[in-house]
Amino acid sequence: MDLAFQQTPNPIIEFNGVSKTYNSGTHALSDVNIQINKGEFVFVVGSSGAGKSTFMKLIMREEKANTGTIMVNGFNLTKLRRRNVPLLRRTMGIVFQDFRLIPTMNVFDNVAFAMHVVGASPRTIRKEVSKALSLVGLGHKARSMPNQLSGGEQQRVGLARALVNSPDLIIADEPTGNVDPNMSYEIVSLLSAINQKGTTILMVTHDHNLVRDFHHRVIMLDGGKIVADNAGGME
């Protein structure tokens, strides 16, 4: 059972009557109401075009909702000004399907980069980056360049970067999409371990086997609507 269910519900993400229609006329989300509490691990599943990407973009404030209100980490995204978006993003860690590591920086610098953005001192950076890299099992590869790492290792660097600032929320957009099944299992295990320490995890995935193996809450989207929300995972 997730840590969240042992605590008093305390929403970190809240969607109230949220709809999103793109300029092209595509209705991506219709009247979505959902609440995700602090400390939860949530899988977001659905077929292509179900609205998963839009759901994540709205949380990261890459897109704005047409109607409804969205609260993330205490920020009201409907009213959040563009110049304050960086403040919102500093409260979350993002893991991408395509890793998005800077090819000209070594592993240590790729992770440290996220800490420089928040103005951490060089001493804190050294300490925290080493800790994050050890946590993902890459302490010995700090000086390697991204192109010297396997896909799974690159994704673990991405994960270290996402958690190095100790965010309350980690958003993982298909983090296992570009790695082999064994490594996928390892990455979700790692995310679960991070979740056990109290960090909320929101993970989009297509991999139903993973969802079945890890018994976390599952939100299923279809045609822009939430069609299932199973607290106990997928059977």
Add this chain to the structure above:
Amino acid sequence: MKFSSMRYLTKEGFKNVWVNRLMTFASIGVLVACMVLIGLALLVSFNIDLALGNLEKQNVVMVFFNDKNSVIYADENPVSADKLTDDMYLVHNEQEAMAVIAEIEKIENVENNVEYISKEKALEVLKVSVLAGKEQYFEFLDEEGGNPLSDGAKVTLSSMENFEETVDKIAAVKGVDSIQSQAELANTINSIKKGVSVAGTWIIGILLFISLLIVSNTIRVTMYNRKLQISIMKAVGATDAFIRIPFVVEGIIIGIISALLSECLVYFCYRVALDTIMGTLGTSQVVPFGEAAWLLLGIFAAIGVLAGVFGSVIMIGKYLRREGSEFSAL
């Protein structure tokens, strides 16, 4: 922004210069090519100015007064000496000549060193220059009333601009009979100056435009290569200023390196050109590089740094408005 962040971003800017060295070299190459052309165009223009300035210094107008001899030896309707009366001419003595000179000096574009030349002095000059060795044939010039020359003045004009207008004003002064000037030379110099100025402005303007165009394109390619870096910066919560600073630092470094390289190249090209010109024409009247060096360096640094910084800031602005998912679609 914290000091440690500024130090990190400045360091990143320096690092980017080397990490993206291919684009750095391309940008420096383009900037240097344009700045060398601009520098050489400026030096050519400075030298033309100097040459014309030297010609202008020789710009002396001879003014002859309306005295006794100017009436006796007039080209049209001369009056014989025995029929000449004092009221037939205006300048009777040196004092009156000096009064005319004072009037001439009041005219704009006339320098205040108008020199009075008496007909006796003019004859002495003539004897030394033109009549040297033939004095026995011209002894009559020394007899009473034998000197046919008029009293006059040597007038120097400040510039060749408005030459004809100034000469007309001098001619209109009461007591002036005639003027001997190099009007044709003045007109030629004026038209050359105007031509050089117009052509110089166009050439430098076009070169500046081309440099900005190429530099902005080079930066656009650089930015395109770094869209990933910008998207990651945004995803981890970097502010626009935080993202911009390394690019601005990089722009400044590229600008300064380009300026220094251009200065060296222009110096080298100028030396080679001067050696060739001096060897063939034997002229020494050229602008020494040292005189223009700081001005050129200043212009190069300004062009380089402005092109680098503005190019970065303008081009990056376009990418700053995009979000991470839009980058993957680019």
